[in-house]
Amino acid sequence: MSTDNIRIVLVNTSHPGNIGGVARAMKNMGLNRLYLVAPRDYPHEQAEWRAVSAKDILDTAIVVPTVEDAITDCQFVVGTSARERRIPWPLLDARQCAERMAVASSQEQVAVLFGREDRGLTNDELRVCNLHLNIPTSGAYSSLNLAMAVQIVAYELYMVMSSPIVSTNEVEQWDSPFASQGSMEHFYQHLEETLIDVEFLDPTAPRQLMARLRRLYSRVRLDDMELNILRGMLTETQKWVKRASKEP
Amino acid sequence: MSTDNIRIVLVNTSHPGNIGGVARAMKNMGLNRLYLVAPRDYPHEQAEWRAVSAKDILDTAIVVPTVEDAITDCQFVVGTSARERRIPWPLLDARQCAERMAVASSQEQVAVLFGREDRGLTNDELRVCNLHLNIPTSGAYSSLNLAMAVQIVAYELYMVMSSPIVSTNEVEQWDSPFASQGSMEHFYQHLEETLIDVEFLDPTAPRQLMARLRRLYSRVRLDDMELNILRGMLTETQKWVKRASKEP
Numbered sequence: 001m002s003t004d005n006i007r008i009v010l011v012n013t014s015h016p017g018n019i020g021g022v023a024r025a026m027k028n029m030g031l032n033r034l035y036l037v038a039p040r041d042y043p044h045e046q047a048e049w050r051a052v053s054a055k056d057i058l059d060t061a062i063v064v065p066t067v068e069d070a071i072t073d074c075q076f077v078v079g080t081s082a083r084e085r086r087i088p089w090p091l092l093d094a095r096q097c098a099e100r101m102a103v104a105s106s107q108e109q110v111a112v113l114f115g116r117e118d119r120g121l122t123n124d125e126l127r128v129c130n131l132h133l134n135i136p137t138s139g140a141y142s143s144l145n146l147a148m149a150v151q152i153v154a155y156e157l158y159m160v161m162s163s164p165i166v167s168t169n170e171v172e173q174w175d176s177p178f179a180s181q182g183s184m185e186h187f188y189q190h191l192e193e194t195l196i197d198v199e200f201l202d203p204t205a206p207r208q209l210m211a212r213l214r215r216l217y218s219r220v221r222l223d224d225m226e227l228n229i230l231r232g233m234l235t236e237t238q239k240w241v242k243r244a245s246k247e248p
Numbered sequence: 249m250s251t252d253n254i255r256i257v258l259v260n261t262s263h264p265g266n267i268g269g270v271a272r273a274m275k276n277m278g279l280n281r282l283y284l285v286a287p288r289d290y291p292h293e294q295a296e297w298r299a300v301s302a303k304d305i306l307d308t309a310i311v312v313p314t315v316e317d318a319i320t321d322c323q324f325v326v327g328t329s330a331r332e333r334r335i336p337w338p339l340l341d342a343r344q345c346a347e348r349m350a351v352a353s354s355q356e357q358v359a360v361l362f363g364r365e366d367r368g369l370t371n372d373e374l375r376v377c378n379l380h381l382n383i384p385t386s387g388a389y390s391s392l393n394l395a396m397a398v399q400i401v402a403y404e405l406y407m408v409m410s411s412p413i414v415s416t417n418e419v420e421q422w423d424s425p426f427a428s429q430g431s432m433e434h435f436y437q438h439l440e441e442t443l444i445d446v447e448f449l450d451p452t453a454p455r456q457l458m459a460r461l462r463r464l465y466s467r468v469r470l471d472d473m474e475l476n477i478l479r480g481m482l483t484e485t486q487k488w489v490k491r492a493s494k495e496p
Contacts, residue, residue: 025396030386053389095407135403136410138278141301148273148399155383155400159343162384175336198484212477220468229460236446237485244492 001161005105007033008150009070009113011121014040018117020050020058021147027054029154030161034061035070035111050147067113067125075108076101079121079129080149082142089132097133098156112153117146176223187227188214194234197241249409253353255281256398257318257361259369262288266365268298268306269395275302277402278409282309283318283359298395315361315373320430323356324349324469327369327377328397330390337380338467345381346404356426360401365394375459376429378466424471435475436462442482445489 008026013019019042023034034057036042042063051058064070071077078097081089092100101110113129115121126132135144135152144152179187192210195201201209222230256274261267267290271282282305284290290311299306312318319325326345329337340348349358361377363369374380383392383400392400427435440458443449449457470478 021393021396024389024393027389028385028392028396030388050393052393053391136406137276138406140278141272141275143301144276145269145272145298145300148269148276148396151396151399152403155403158384158386195481198481198488200481200484209477212474216468216470216474220464222464226460226464229457233443233446233448236448237488240446240485240488240492244488 001102002105003030003032003157003161005108006031006101006110006112006157007035007070007074008154009035009037009067009111010039010146010150011037011067011113011125012040012116013042013146014117015146016041016044016047017050018146019044019061020047020052020054021145022114022150023047023051023054023057023061025147025151025154027057029151029158031154031157032057032060034058036061036063037067037070038065039063067128071111071113071128073109074111076104076110076131077113077129078111078131078133079113079126080115080153081126081132081134082120082137082144089126089129091132091134094133094135094153094156097131098153098160100131101157102160114146114150174223176225179222179224179227183224183227184217184222187217187222187231190231190234194237197238249350250353251278251280251405251409253356254279254349254358254360254405255283255318255322256402257283257285257315257359258287258394258398259285259315259361259373260288260364261290261394262365263394264289264292264295265298266394267292267309268295268300268302269393270362270398271295271299271302271305271309273395273399273402275305277399277406279402279405280305280308282306284309284311285315285318286313287311315376316429316433319359319361319376320428320433321357322359322429323426324352324358324379325361325377325429326359326379326381327361327374328363328401329374329380329382330368330385330392337374337377337463339380339382342381342383342401342404345379346401346408348379350405350408357428362394362398375462376466378469422471424473427470427472427475431472431475432465432470435465435470435479438479438482442485445486 008031010022019039026034047058048055078101104110113121135149137144191213196203256279258270267287274282295306296303326349352358361369383397385392444451
């Protein structure tokens with residue numbers, strides 16, 4: 001898998017702001033090769049403004065007159081398609097398609113074609129593609145902004161490309177070790193003792209009180225510092241009960 | 249799973265164009281509830297222009313002065329976070345988080361908070377969240393455009409919502425409804441008050457005590473019965489402090 005072998009191809013884009021938005025979306029997701037097929041209005045300050053820190057993507061973008069020029073050296077070409085077409089074509093959603101592209105990119109040049117803002121790719125352009133990609137959308141409003149469509153495809157590519165390594169590890173991220181089972185038992189004893197002291201828990205009719213508190217704190221997995229805070233609170237509370245009880 | 253129970257909350261958005269982009273991204277993915285916390289420049293023609301056919305989302309958007317006003321009736325609050333924080337928090341990526349939100353939305357009010365374009369959510373805003381959401385991005389340029397971030401989260405929600413497989417439901421299994429954000433705030437106030445009463449918390453040198461306790465209890469998601477138990481303990485403790493203090 002190599003992002004250097006994947007290019008984003010924008011066909012006849014009308015709004016230069018969208019080109020800038022695409023550049024930023026690409027760089028956010030680790031893509032860097034942008035082809036512009038006969039853009040209507042480019043270069044343009046709107047593109048620069050929307051690209052923010054992805055100006056390097058614009059600087060290295062390749063402007064070509066036809067789709068053919070953009071994909072002639074590619075082995076695997078994907079066309080994004082919103083609508084149902086008259087001629088059925090192999091169609092995958094963005095997630096499935098990202099997997100296919102990631103695999104292909106290890107040895108092949110891969111292109112993803114995005115069409116015009118108002119009417120997408122033509123049937124002729126879709127016919128040169130190996131595969132069609134559809135981004136699932138709500139029936140109430142299915143027309144995605146161009147840069148948004150690129151963002152989703154680039155995001156799905158990034159998720160595939162980065163997946164085997166990441167996996168969030170709750171324990172490694174934490175700043176304090178989690179409490180041991182032994183410390184938790186001491187805490188529960190201390191808690192029960194204190195609840196009896198403040199007369200919130202009646203030992204002759206305990207109901208489900210401790211069971212509920214155990215469920216609460218085992219669900220959260222206390223870390224050592226939190227356990228110390230809670231035990232400190234209990235100790236202070238017990239002092240006040242003693243002080244109040246000492247008086248005649 | 250119900251999209252009607254999921255709201256997108258934009259905090260202090262600077263550029264009205266982004267608000268329009270968010271509205272379109274939401275409608276494309278079947279979401280319809282937008283809250284705007286103190287937007288800098290809204291309503292604005294740029295918002296309308298970028299929303300295109302999602303003007304209805306803007307028309308029904310609710311503008312409020314504070315984050316609290318936007319989430320007080322919510323049981324499950326997610327904050328989007330790009331950076332590493334000093335105090336780690338339960339953190340999931342957009343995909344994992346979408347699953348959790350979809351499940352919660354069947355019975356609960358769910359909010360997803362998106363921060364300012366330049367610096368995201370504040371630490372105080374992140375502390376009211378049950379969970380933090382991170383969108384994986386390339387290290388070369390990790391700052392996503394606001395509307396793009398909403399697009400990815402909304403897309404992941406749509407992917408979960410439209411997938412036929414429904415996972416086991418944490419919420420349905422539970423025996424007591426989860427506490428609302430408003431009740432949690434009352435609990436934190438009561439807790440802080442009691443800690444000062446028992447002289448465990450010095451209001452002139454509070455250190456990170458309340459921050460750590462907030463993290464603990466927002467992590468666990470208290471149900472209503474647990475909240476009642478904890479508040480009962482605090483009330484009893486305060487009585488003992490009063491009793492001890494009354495004596496000469």
